[in-house]
Amino acid sequence: MRLVAISLSGGTFPCPPDNREEEILFFRRAREDRAFCEVQRAGYELLLQFQAMQPWPDVPEQAVPAPAAEAAVAADFLPPELRVPSRQEVAGLMMRWQQPLVIEGEVRTCPGCGAYRDWIVFCLRDDSVWLRCRAGHETKEPGLDAAWYNRNSGPVDRFHPSLEEGLRHLGH
Numbered sequence: 001m002r003l004v005a006i007s008l009s010g011g012t013f014p015c016p017p018d019n020r021e022e023e024i025l026f027f028r029r030a031r032e033d034r035a036f037c038e039v040q041r042a043g044y045e046l047l048l049q050f051q052a053m054q055p056w057p058d059v060p061e062q063a064v065p066a067p068a069a070e071a072a073v074a075a076d077f078l079p080p081e082l083r084v085p086s087r088q089e090v091a092g093l094m095m096r097w098q099q100p101l102v103i104e105g106e107v108r109t110c111p112g113c114g115a116y117r118d119w120i121v122f123c124l125r126d127d128s129v130w131l132r133c134r135a136g137h138e139t140k141e142p143g144l145d146a147a148w149y150n151r152n153s154g155p156v157d158r159f160h161p162s163l164e165e166g167l168r169h170l171g172h
């Protein structure tokens with residue numbers, strides 16, 4: 001039986017191979033392409049989720065539901081760490097920012113302790129950006145927004161069930 005596959009990325013595949021082993025490789029590759037597209041799409045949906053977020057002070061420390069239910073519907077070839085949490089599970093994004101943060105020509109300092117470097121920067125669901133100094137003072141930063149955060153952050157590489165775990169992961 002001859003099978004014809006169409007590249008999901010829109011590129012042109014060569015003619016379907018004749019022997020069985022190549023055929024398997026061929027379709028495995030298409031499957032991996034599909035997995036990659038899924039991950040990309042999930043990342044994009046995560047960005048869209050920002051808009052529904054609550055302001056930081058109102059966000060409680062939420063217990064995260066067991067991942068079993070969602071893991072069951074995830075594609076079988078995606079490892080659990082690539083699973084993207086649902087909207088309810090994501091309160092915001094965070095990254096460490098070690099150097100001084102210059103906004104509109106001014107170096108930001110913590111109003112609580114005067115620190116000017118080694119921040120944790122949060123981007124919440126309402127697009128607001130918050131700074132947290134090493135001593136744990138949290139300050140909303142109106143000079144920054146989600147667009148700035150997205151330009152300056154790397155890809156999301158890890159999800160944490162609590163703020164504390166996220167801070168620990170980032171070295172705070």
Ligand SMILES: [Zn+2]
Pocket residue numbers: 110111112113114115133134135136137
């Ligand atoms: Zn401080």
